[in-house]
Each structure stands twice: as C-alpha cells, then as structure tokens.
Amino acid sequence: MEILNSRDDLEVVLWPEDRQAPREWLLENIKGSVAVIINSSEKVDAEFFDATGPELKTVSTVSVGFEHISKPIAASRSIRIGYTPSVLTDAVADTTILLLLLASRNGGPCVSLVQSGQWPQFNWSPFAFTGPQLSLSPACPFGSPTRTVGFIGFGRIAQAVLARLAGFGITHCLFTSNPNSKPRSDIEIDLQAKHRLLMVKHSDLDEIARESDFVIILAPGGADTHHIINESFLRKMKKTSILVNAARGTLVDSDALAKALKERWIFAAGLDVVEGEPNIGADHPLVKEEKCVILPHIGSATTEARVGMTVTAVRNALAVLDGGEMPAELSLE
Amino acid sequence: MEILNSRDDLEVVLWPEDRQAPREWLLENIKGSVAVIINSSEKVDAEFFDATGPELKTVSTVSVGFEHISKPIAASRSIRIGYTPSVLTDAVADTTILLLLLASRNGGPCVSLVQSGQWPQFNWSPFAFTGPQLSLSPACPFGSPTRTVGFIGFGRIAQAVLARLAGFGITHCLFTSNPNSKPRSDIEIDLQAKHRLLMVKHSDLDEIARESDFVIILAPGGADTHHIINESFLRKMKKTSILVNAARGTLVDSDALAKALKERWIFAAGLDVVEGEPNIGADHPLVKEEKCVILPHIGSATTEARVGMTVTAVRNALAVLDGGEMPAELSLE
Numbered sequence: 192m193e194i195l196n197s198r199d200d201l202e203v204v205l206w207p208e209d210r211q212a213p214r215e216w217l218l219e220n221i222k223g224s225v226a227v228i229i230n231s232s233e234k235v236d237a238e239f240f241d242a243t244g245p246e247l248k249t250v251s252t253v254s255v256g257f258e259h260i261s262k263p264i265a266a267s268r269s270i271r272i273g274y275t276p277s278v279l280t281d282a283v284a285d286t287t288i289l290l291l292l293l294a295s296r297n298g299g300p301c302v303s304l305v306q307s308g309q310w311p312q313f314n315w316s317p318f319a320f321t322g323p324q325l326s327l328s329p330a331c332p333f334g335s336p337t338r339t340v341g342f343i344g345f346g347r348i349a350q351a352v353l354a355r356l357a358g359f360g361i362t363h364c365l366f367t368s369n370p371n372s373k374p375r376s377d378i379e380i381d382l383q384a385k386h387r388l389l390m391v392k393h394s395d396l397d398e399i400a401r402e403s404d405f406v407i408i409l410a411p412g413g414a415d416t417h418h419i420i421n422e423s424f425l426r427k428m429k430k431t432s433i434l435v436n437a438a439r440g441t442l443v444d445s446d447a448l449a450k451a452l453k454e455r456w457i458f459a460a461g462l463d464v465v466e467g468e469p470n471i472g473a474d475h476p477l478v479k480e481e482k483c484v485i486l487p488h489i490g491s492a493t494t495e496a497r498v499g500m501t502v503t504a505v506r507n508a509l510a511v512l513d514g515g516e517m518p519a520e521l522s523l524e
Numbered sequence: 525m526e527i528l529n530s531r532d533d534l535e536v537v538l539w540p541e542d543r544q545a546p547r548e549w550l551l552e553n554i555k556g557s558v559a560v561i562i563n564s565s566e567k568v569d570a571e572f573f574d575a576t577g578p579e580l581k582t583v584s585t586v587s588v589g590f591e592h593i594s595k596p597i598a599a600s601r602s603i604r605i606g607y608t609p610s611v612l613t614d615a616v617a618d619t620t621i622l623l624l625l626l627a628s629r630n631g632g633p634c635v636s637l638v639q640s641g642q643w644p645q646f647n648w649s650p651f652a653f654t655g656p657q658l659s660l661s662p663a664c665p666f667g668s669p670t671r672t673v674g675f676i677g678f679g680r681i682a683q684a685v686l687a688r689l690a691g692f693g694i695t696h697c698l699f700t701s702n703p704n705s706k707p708r709s710d711i712e713i714d715l716q717a718k719h720r721l722l723m724v725k726h727s728d729l730d731e732i733a734r735e736s737d738f739v740i741i742l743a744p745g746g747a748d749t750h751h752i753i754n755e756s757f758l759r760k761m762k763k764t765s766i767l768v769n770a771a772r773g774t775l776v777d778s779d780a781l782a783k784a785l786k787e788r789w790i791f792a793a794g795l796d797v798v799e800g801e802p803n804i805g806a807d808h809p810l811v812k813e814e815k816c817v818i819l820p821h822i823g824s825a826t827t828e829a830r831v832g833m834t835v836t837a838v839r840n841a842l843a844v845l846d847g848g849e850m851p852a853e854l855s856l857e
Contacts (some may be wrong), residue, residue, distance in 0.1 A: 281662075298819075315802070318830055470643075487643050494667065495661055
C-alpha cells in the first residue's frame with residue numbers, strides 16, 4: 192500500500208476487508224481499471240475480462256500458481272500477467288519439512304491428544320506414537336543405513352527442500368521433472384557434491400515409488416499431472432514410506448490415498464493441499480484417516496513470504512503501467 | 525527379546541502387556557533378580573531397592589533421563605546403572621525441528637481447523653495463519669537478513685539440531701551450557717566453519733533472551749535448571765520469537781509462559797514436555813493458549829530410536845552380568 196499510495200498518477204480502489212471480496216463487488220469495481228491485483232481465489236476468466244474495459248493492461252496475481260487465470264483469453268486480449276514465484280520458495284520448503292515430520296511422527300493424533308485433554312489417560316508404551324525416522328542416525332545403527340527421498344517435480348522449491356534434508360542426513364535423491372525440460376546431469380552432479388549425498392538421479396515414477404522412503408510432490412497442477420499419484424503408484428510404495436503433497440491437490444487421487452492409508456500400503460501422508468479444497472469437511476475420506484495430517488494450504492504463509500508476494504505483485508503491475516520489464520511475468524505461450 | 529532369549533543362563537521375567545506395569549506387579553517380580561530393565565515411568569527409590577534382594581547388580585533404564593532413579597541409594601548399595609544416551613539424539617533433534625515449525629507456522633490451529641471440518645468455512649486472507657519464517661530466504665529479501673538461534677544447553681542433541689538448522693539458513697548461534705563444563709572456543713570455531721554460520725558463541729541467558737529469534741531448551745532437568753525460563757527471561761524475548769522445549773518440563777515456568785503467550789511477549793511456543801506431565805488436562809493454562817502447541821513427550825518416538833534404546837538397555841544389563849564394560853553407564857558421583 193505504501194508503494195501504491197506514493198503514486199499520485201493512480202487511483203487505487205481497494206477491497207477494504209481482510210477476507211475475499213464478493214464476486215459482484217469485484218466485477219463492479221474492476222470496470223475501467225488499467226491494472227488489477229488479485230489472489231488465487233479469483234477466477235480470471237471471460238466474465239472477468241468482460242467486466243473490465245479496453246483500458247486494462249495487466250492482471251497481477253499474488254500467487255505462484257496460475258490455474259485460476261485463463262491464459263488463452265489473456266493472450267488474445269494482449270493482457271500481460273504477473274505472478275510471484277521465488278519469494279515463496281523458502282516458506283513452502285519449510286512447510287514441506289513440517290509435513291514430513293508431522294506425518295512420520297504421528298503429529299496429528301499427538302496434537303489432538305493433548306488438545307482434547309486426553310494426555311493424562313494416555314497409556315504410554317515403548318512403541319506408542321512411533322514412526323519412521325526422517326533423519327539418518329549415525330549414533331543409532333538400528334535402522335536402514337540410507338534414506339531415499341523421491342521428488343515428483345524438481346524445481347526451485349524441491350531443490351530448497353533437498354538442501355534442508357541434507358542436514359537430516361538424507362543419502363539418496365531421486366527426482367522426475369517435466370519431460371519437456373532438458374537433461375540435467377550437470378544438476379545431478381552439482382547437487383550430489385554440494386549436499387554430500389551418495390546419489391542424486393533423474394528417475395521415473397516407477398522407481399521413485401519403489402525406492403523412496405519419502406515421496407514429495409512439488410510439481411505444477413493442471414491436466415498433465417492430474418492424479419499422477421494413483422492406486423498403481425501407491426501400491427508400489429514402501430510400507431514404511433511417507434507421502435507429502437505441498438503442490439496442488441489435483442496431483443493426488445484422494446480416494447486411492449485414503450484406501451492406501453486404511454489398508455497400510457504406506458505409513459502416513461502429509462498434505463497442504465487437497466483436491467476440491469477448501470470444501471474438505473470432517474466427512475472427507477482423508478480427514479477421517481488418522482495417518483493423514485492436513486494443513487489448510489499454508490505453504491507460503493510466513494510474514495516474509497506474504498509481504499514479498501504482495502510487493503512483487505504491486506511491482507509487476509506498476510512495471511506494465513510504466514512500460515518497464517515486469518519482475519515476474521507469466522509466459523502466455 | 526531375541527538377545528535375552530538366546531541366553532540359557534538367564535531366567536527372563538517379562539511384563540507381558542504394552543502398557544505400564546502396576547507398581548505391585550513390579551515390586552513382586554523384581555524379588556531376587558540380578559538385573560532389572562525399566563523405563564522412566566518407574567521410580568527407582570528405596571522401596572524399589574528394598575523389594576529386590578542382595579543378588580541385584582544393575583538397573584538398566586530405557587531412557588536418556590535419570591530423574592526417576594535415586595543415584596545416592598544406588599551408589600550406597602553398589603548397584604550399577606545403565607541408560608541410553610546417543611541412540612535417541614537424532615530422533616529428539618527431529619522432534620525439535622518439528623516443534624519449531626509447528627509453533628512458528630500456527631500448526632496447532634491449522635491441524636485443528638481441518639480435523640474439525642471447519643476448512644470450508646475458513647475465511648482466507650493474505651495474512652491468515654502467517655508466522656515468522658524459520659528459514660532465511662535469499663529469494664525473498666523482505667525480512668531480517670539474519671536468523672539467530674539460542675540454545676539453553678548445548679550437548680549432543682542441541683548440536684544435532686544446529687546441523688539441521690544450517691540447512692534452513694540460520695546465521696547466528698548463541699548457547700549456554702553447564703557452568704561447570706570447560707570453555708569451548710574450539711567447538712565454537714569448528715561449528716561455525718562446519719555449518720558456514722556467521723557466528724557460534726558461548727553466551728548467557730540475558731543475551732540469548734534478547735537476541736534469539738528461536739530459543740531452544742535442551743538442557744538436563746533437576747534443581748539447577750528448575751524454572752530457568754521464567755517471567756524475567758520471557759519478558760526480554762523478541763515479540764516475534766519462538767520458544768521450544770524438548771528437554772524437561774521443569775525448566776519452564778508454565779504460568780509465566782501462558783502469560784507471555786496471552787500478552788504476546790513472544791509469538792508462540794512448542795513443547796514436547798510440560799511440568800507435571802502427563803497430568804496436563806484441557807484446562808491447563810498452556811493447553812488453553814492457541815499459540816502453544818504441545819506434543820505428548822514423543823521426542824525419541826521413532827522406530828529406530830526406540831529399538832536402539834531397548835537394545836542398548838539389554839546390552840547394558842548383560843555387560844554387568846558378564847563382568848564387562850557397559851555400553852552406557854551412568855556415573856553415580
């Protein structure tokens with residue numbers, strides 16, 4: 192707001208409440224605007240563009256995702272789109288580690304036990320609430336001598352997660368990335384050396400499912416990745432393995448995952464996103480699974496990241512108005 | 525059990541249920557034993573020793589803590605005590621990171637929101653559920669350019685936590701350790717270089733309270749450290765700071781911490797231990813604080829660590845019976 196308010200040449204129309212604006216308010220107030228700054232709750236579709244006028248030059252979203260924006264319509268009207276990658280990388284990487292630890296250590300039931308006042312009645316036993324250990328433990332030679340993490344998607348955020356996992360003693364990293372991207376043997380060698388791992392290897396879904404102790408989903412949503420984690424994938428996973436989704440809910444078949452947890456094909460799952468969110472009630476099959484811990488899409492919810500996202504979104508919009516280069520422009524090809 | 529059952533020269537008496545044995549069963553069945561293997565729920569006091577006979581040579585506890593064992597009585601009767609340090613170091617270090625992330629990222633309320641079916645009604649807003657970011661974010665230059673972690677106690681577990689935090693980009697480390705231990709400037713230089721930090725420094729409680737973004741308690745319990753975190757310490761802490769206790773509940777004055785959270789002297793707290801546990805009900809002042817997330821003392825609850833602890837405890841007991849050196853003997857001086 193400080194940046195926007197310093198611009199005397201602009202009239203700023205602001206939805207004044209700290210909750211989502213009603214659609215009617217939005218459609219009414221974007222009329223005649225040159226730039227619109229929104230978040231991922233707003234559908235930027237034909238209705239949206241029709242409600243604006245010929246003055247519109249740019250739509251700037253406060254998000255790294257852009258599933259809510261119709262790229263073809265934006266392209267056909269020559270509207271430039273800004274988004275906010277990078278600034279949320281570390282916040283989401285932190286959330287991914289939180290989910291790994293929450294899921295592997297029975298975090299959901301543990302938090303609930305104390306919160307509901309049941310700790311005094313809890314019957315302690317040596318293996319109560321135990322789960323697979325995220326970190327490799329040189330001081331405790333009683334488990335596997337390796338830890339393998341498998342990444343579905345291996346962009347900025349996944350690599351930031353790997354940097355954190357190195358401190359936990361992870362030994363092997365498998366990843367699969369966009370089939371259209373270039374071969375990355377340089378990245379493999381660099382990351383293996385940098386993090387002192389035994390292996391960093393481009394792999395496929397089959398090997399990732401079979402070999403990983405921890406599978407981490409950090410790929411984009413959309414049709415290409417829809418239900419990429421399905422019954423077939425889950426049946427191949429280790430019984431002691433953990434699945435984490437910090438990307439988009441659409442990548443995971445929720446019914447298949449609920450079945451996998453109920454029948455113990457895998458140990459547990461940690462999700463920051465669920466297909467159909469936020470309409471995920473207490474009767475959702477994944478909410479009912481004790482070994483599934485779910486956060487309400489807080490991946491980027493740190494003060495630093497959210498300030499960074501809003502400032503970037505403002506700078507994106509102003510760059511278009513000033514005829515400059517946007518800090519982060521979405522390709523519409 | 526495999527190790528014990530392979531010994532034809534020993535009669536093994538086993539409490540057969542996966543919950544704590546009643547005290548009467550324990551006192552009845554330790555009569556005449558040469559070694560007793562117990563966990564930290566059992567008081568090893570005059571009553572305990574009186575119930576055994578002159579044959580007793582060793583008590584082996586499946587724990588790193590030994591507050592439940594009367595060292596003076598054991599020493600006066602020449603009973604050797606075994607315990608299980610080291611094997612749980614990495615499990616507790618992982619739990620510490622879980623608590624840091626849970627507390628700073630509003631993990632308790634987030635888990636509860638989804639679990640209770642309230643996600644669909646949740647009013648998303650840009651700063652909902654945001655908290656201070658654990659990791660330093662080079663990609664997002666909108667927060668502090670440093671992260672300072674302060675350790676109360678700086679033994680094996682604290683140093684294992686520091687190794688993990690290095691992957692999150694922590695820059696400064698302050699610590700205070702047992703005043704009776706030797707100066708450790710060698711450790712300071714080694715750790716600073718190893719983890720590429722800007723500073724690792726022996727400090728005092730006052731500086732740790734004032735300078736730390738994250739204060740982590742990993743010191744032993746007992747009279748020396750009772751309520752070392754009190755109102756005076758908490759009042760000096762940063763408003764955005766996080767307090768984590770993964771050691772013993774007695775180190776923190778619960779009423780002072782509840783007041784600090786209610787009046788927002790600090791941002792949040794994550795506790796694996798609470799004074800008076802497990803008698804911590806829903807009306808406990810810390811359970812009632814939304815910014816306090818509590819786990820039911822699961823620090824070492826990984827399969828690897830608990831197997832390691834039980835195997836070490838068995839080896840400790842057998843070493844005494846076989847006249848050898850115990851893998852981990854408690855000093856009774």
